[in-house]
Amino acid sequence: MLDASEGYTTEDGRTIGGVVMEMKHITLRFGGVVAIKDISFDIREGEIRAIIGPNGAGKSSMLNVISGFYNPQEGQVFYKGELRPQMKPYQVARQGIARTFQNIALFDGMSVLDNIMTGRIRQMEAGLFAQAIWKGKAEREEVKNREAVEKIVDFLEIQHIRKTPVGRLPYGLKKRVELARALAAEPSILLLDEPMAGMNVEEKEDMSRFILDVNDEFGTTIALIEHDMGVVMDLSDRVVVMDYGKKIGDGTPDEVRSNQAVIDAYLGVAHD
Amino acid sequence: MPEQFIWGMEVFLNGLMAGVLYALVALGFVLIFKASGIFNFSQGVMALFAALTLVGIMEGQVPFSHLINAVFGTEIHHFGWHVPALAAILLTMVVMILLAWLVNHFIFRHLVNQEPIILFMATIGLAYFLEGFGDIMWGADIKKLDVGLPQGINTTIDEVTYNLFGYGFFIDNLDLWATFIAILLVIGLVLFAQYSKHGRAMRAVADDHQAALSVGISLNFIWVMVWSLAGFVAIVAGIMWGTKSGVQFSLSLIALKALPVLMLGGFTSIPGAIVGGLIIGVGEKLFEFTFGGMMGGATENWFAYVLALIVLVFRPQGLFGEKIIERV
Numbered sequence: 001m002l003d004a005s006e007g008y009t010t011e012d013g014r015t016i017g018g019v020v021m022e023m024k025h026i027t028l029r030f031g032g033v034v035a036i037k038d039i040s041f042d043i044r045e046g047e048i049r050a051i052i053g054p055n056g057a058g059k060s061s062m063l064n065v066i067s068g069f070y071n072p073q074e075g076q077v078f079y080k081g082e083l084r085p086q087m088k089p090y091q092v093a094r095q096g097i098a099r100t101f102q103n104i105a106l107f108d109g110m111s112v113l114d115n116i117m118t119g120r121i122r123q124m125e126a127g128l129f130a131q132a133i134w135k136g137k138a139e140r141e142e143v144k145n146r147e148a149v150e151k152i153v154d155f156l157e158i159q160h161i162r163k164t165p166v167g168r169l170p171y172g173l174k175k176r177v178e179l180a181r182a183l184a185a186e187p188s189i190l191l192l193d194e195p196m197a198g199m200n201v202e203e204k205e206d207m208s209r210f211i212l213d214v215n216d217e218f219g220t221t222i223a224l225i226e227h228d229m230g231v232v233m234d235l236s237d238r239v240v241v242m243d244y245g246k247k248i249g250d251g252t253p254d255e256v257r258s259n260q261a262v263i264d265a266y267l268g269v270a271h272d
Numbered sequence: 273m274p275e276q277f278i279w280g281m282e283v284f285l286n287g288l289m290a291g292v293l294y295a296l297v298a299l300g301f302v303l304i305f306k307a308s309g310i311f312n313f314s315q316g317v318m319a320l321f322a323a324l325t326l327v328g329i330m331e332g333q334v335p336f337s338h339l340i341n342a343v344f345g346t347e348i349h350h351f352g353w354h355v356p357a358l359a360a361i362l363l364t365m366v367v368m369i370l371l372a373w374l375v376n377h378f379i380f381r382h383l384v385n386q387e388p389i390i391l392f393m394a395t396i397g398l399a400y401f402l403e404g405f406g407d408i409m410w411g412a413d414i415k416k417l418d419v420g421l422p423q424g425i426n427t428t429i430d431e432v433t434y435n436l437f438g439y440g441f442f443i444d445n446l447d448l449w450a451t452f453i454a455i456l457l458v459i460g461l462v463l464f465a466q467y468s469k470h471g472r473a474m475r476a477v478a479d480d481h482q483a484a485l486s487v488g489i490s491l492n493f494i495w496v497m498v499w500s501l502a503g504f505v506a507i508v509a510g511i512m513w514g515t516k517s518g519v520q521f522s523l524s525l526i527a528l529k530a531l532p533v534l535m536l537g538g539f540t541s542i543p544g545a546i547v548g549g550l551i552i553g554v555g556e557k558l559f560e561f562t563f564g565g566m567m568g569g570a571t572e573n574w575f576a577y578v579l580a581l582i583v584l585v586f587r588p589q590g591l592f593g594e595k596i597i598e599r600v
Contacts, residue, residue, distance in 0.1 A: 093488035105483035107476045118476045121488045124469045138468065181487065229393065 004042070011238060017045030019081075019191060020221055021066070026075035028061055036072065037245040043189060050232045053242035054265060059225040060102060062242070063193050066091030066223065067099045075236040080188070082253055094122050098187035100178045102194045107168035112158060113149065113164050113178050120145040149184055152164060155217070156180050156210060172203040175209070182256030183214060190214070192224035204228070208235060220253075229266070232259065241265070246249045282433075282441045283561045284554055289447035291553020292454045293512055298533040298545040299458070299528050300482070300505040305539045307478045307498040310380065310391045314399035316527025318368075319502060321333045321402050322517045323510030324410040325367050327417050329360040357419040361507065368503030369496075376495045384491075386480075389437060403524060412521065417514035421449050450512045454546070457508060461501070462542055532580035538590025547592065552576045 005018040021043040028036040036058045051059045052061035065077070067091040077084040079095065093099075094237045098119065107115050118266040124141050153159055156176050160168060167175055174194065180188055195211065196204045208231060214220050226232045232239060233253040241256055243265040249256045254260055300315040312318075328335065330559065332351040341347060353362070379394055434440035465471040476484045477494045513523055529552075535583040537548025556575040564571045583590065 069482075069485070088490070089485040090488050090490045093486055099486050101482065101486070105480050105486065107479035107483060109479050114472055114475070118472055118484075118487050118489070121473065122470060142467065142469075172569055185487065191303075 007044070007046075014046065014216065016047045016237065019043070020045045020079070022075045022078040023062075023066070024078065026062070026065055026072045026077070028058075028070055028072045034245050036065065038075070039240075039242070039245075039247045040163060041240045041247065041250055042224050043221060044238075045221050046215070046219050047221060047237040048235055049212070049221075050239045051223065051225045051242060052227070052229065052232050052239055055242075057242040057265075058245040059242055061245075063099065063191050063223070063225055066189075067097055067102035067191055084210060093185070096122070096185070096188035097191065098182035098185040098189075099191035100175075100182050100193055100195060102197060104171075104174050104178055106166045106178055106181070109165060111163050111165055112169075112180075113153070114160050115177055116149045116180045116184045117145065118153060119181040120149065123148070125183050144185075148186075152180050152183050153212070156183075172199055172206075175199070175203075176206065179207075179210065181212075181222070183218075186218075188221060190220050190222045192222065194225050194227060196226060196228060204231060211235060235241060278437045278439050280558065280561060282439075282443075283445060283557045285441065286447070287554035287557030288550055289443070289451055289553070290557060292447070292451045293509070293516075293547075293549075294526075294529050294533045295546045295549025295553055296450070296454050296457070296505065296509040296512060297530040298537065298549055299461070299542065300502040300509065301530055301534055302503065302537075302542055302545045303461070304498055304502045304537060306542075307474045308380070308391075308495055309388060309478070310395060311388065311539070312380055312502065313392065313395040313527065314402055315488065315502065315506065315530065316403045316435075317399045317406070317524040318506035319455060319513065319526065320373075320519070320523040321371075321406045322364055322503065322507040323417060323514035323523060324415070326360055326364045326419070326507065326510065326516070327415045327519050328410040329357050329363050330357060330419075331415075333410060338411060339408055346359060357372070364507055365504060366525035367506060369500045369522040372499030372503050373496050376492060380495060381492060385574075389587030397525075399524070403521065404558055405519060407521070414518050415514075415519040417511065417519050418517065419511055421446055421511075423515065446515055447514070451509060453512075457505070458546055465542070468496060470494075529576065532576040534590070535580040536583050537589055538592040541590070541592035548590070551563045552579065555579055 005023070007015060007017040009015055019042045022040075023042070024040050026039045027034070034171055039062065042202070050063055055061050061070060065072050066089045068091065068095040071086050079097075087095075107118065110118075123145055153162060156179065158173065158176055158180065161173060161177075166174060169177065179195065181190070182192075196207050199207060211222060211224070212235065215222055224232075224236070226235075236253060238251060239253055239256045240247060241247070241259070241262045243261075248265055249259040251259075279428030295313060297319060299311055304312040304315070322363070327333075332353040332355065333548050334340070334348050334351060337349050340545065345590060347543070375398065379398065380391070383391055424445055426443045426445050426448060428442045430440040437561075448554070465474060473489045474494055474497065476489060477491055481491060484494075509526070510519075510523070513526060517523075532550040533545060533552050535548075536551055537546070556572045557573050560571045
C-alpha cells in the first residue's frame, strides 16, 4: 500500500503523484433513497481514475459530490490535503475542479470559441469595471486567454468549427467542445461524466485518444465515469467499482477484473 | 420638391428620435430577459424610480420626508443643498445597484427554476411596490428634471433645412442627445456582452445554469449584475423621458410602449430592440401624418400595438429574435 504523499511510476513511464483528493465515508441520500453508501476512495495526482458500475450504481451521484453539485449527508471530502467545507458548485469549479456532463451542458447559443472561453473564468481576474471600459489589464487578459484557448482548440482538433454556434454541432463534436471547455480551466482534477456515452466506435476511439493525450501532455488528473468496461480497462490506472451505492471493488484494472463481486455485479444485469 | 414630402421627412426624423426613446426602455427589458428569462414588467417603474431618485438627490430632498413629518410632527423637506448632476447620477447608480441586489436577494433568488409566468407575476408585484415606494420616498408631485442637457429647437438644422428646402425642420436638441447617448449605450452593451468575461458569463447563465456553475460562474452575482445594468439603462431612460416630459408617475406607463417594440425586435436581441424602437417611432409618426386626418387623429395611441400584432402573426419570434426550433 502506498503512502498518501508518495508517488510511483507506471509501466508506461508516467509519474503518478500523491493523493490530491480523498473521499472519506461519503453517504448521500435523497429522501429515503440511499444513492451512495459509505464510500471512501482517493484520487492521485496525474492518474486516470475510473468509476464504473452498472446503471443506477450511484456513479454520477459520486461525480456530483466531487464537483459540489450534491452535498453528502455524511462523510468528508479532502482536497489537496485540506478538509473541504460545504461549497457551491461554482466555488468548487474555481478551486480547479472542472467537469463535463453526461447529457452535455454547453451554451448552445454561443460559438465554440466563446464556450471554451467561459472555461477560462478562473484565469481572468480583471474586475467588472475594468471589463466594462475594456482597458489595460482586461484587454491583456483577454488576449492571453484567447491564446490559451486556441492551443486547446488545436489540441482537440476542432479548429474548423471555432466560430460555429454549438447548437448546430453533431453529438460527438459537442462532447469534444465540452471537454475543451473543461480543459481550458487548466483544472487540477478533470471530471468526465460518461465521455463516451452514445458514441460510435470511431468516436469512442477518438475520445479515448484525447483523454490519454490530455493526461500525457498536461499531466492532468482525470476522474471519469464510464459504462463501457473495455474502454475503461484500457484507459485507467485505477478503477473504483460501484453497485447499488456501495463500493465493491477498487484497484488496478487487472485486480478489478478478477474480483468476484465485480464479475457478479456485471453479469447480474443485462448489459451491452 | 412637394411640400408634403418635405414635411414627411421632418416627421420621419422626429419619428426616428421618438423611436430611440422607446428603444431605451426596451433595452432594459431585453437585458434582463436574455440573462434570466424574466420578463421584467417593472422596467418602466425602474425608470421612474431612477428619475425620482435623481431629482431627489439633486435637489437635496429628504427621503421619506412626508412619512417622517407625519410621524414626528416635524416640517422637514429639504437638506438645503444642491448636488451637481454628475454626482447625483453616480449616487443614483449606487441606489440602483442596491435595488438590484435587494430584488435578487429577496425575490428572484427564491424563484429559480419557476415557471416564466410566476416570475412575470413577481415583476408585476415589484412594479407596484416600487411605484408606491418611490411615492413614499420622494413624494408624488410632478418634478422638473434638468441635468444640463440642451433643449429646444436645434437652430443649425433649422437653418440648413430652410436654405435647402425653404422650410426649417423642427428637431429638438434633447432628441438629438438622446439618440447620441442611446447609440453609445447600445455599442457599449453589445461590446460588453460579446467580448468581456462578465458579458460572456451573462450569456452563459442565460443559456444553461448547470454548465455555468460548472465553469465557476456565480449565478447570483450575474443576476445582480444584470439587474444593475437594467437599472443603469433605467437611469438613462429616466433622464431622457424625465427631461422631456417631467418626472411624473405616468412615466411608468412607457413600459407599455416598450411591449410592441419588443414584439417587433424580439425579446432576446439588443440590436433588435433598437431597430424595433425606430420602426415603431417612425411608423406611428408617419401613419399619423398620412392617415391620421382621415381617422380623426390620435392613431399614435394604438398604431404600435396593431403593428406588433401583425408581426406576431407572421413572425412570432420577432424580426431579430432567436428562432424557436422545437425538435420532435
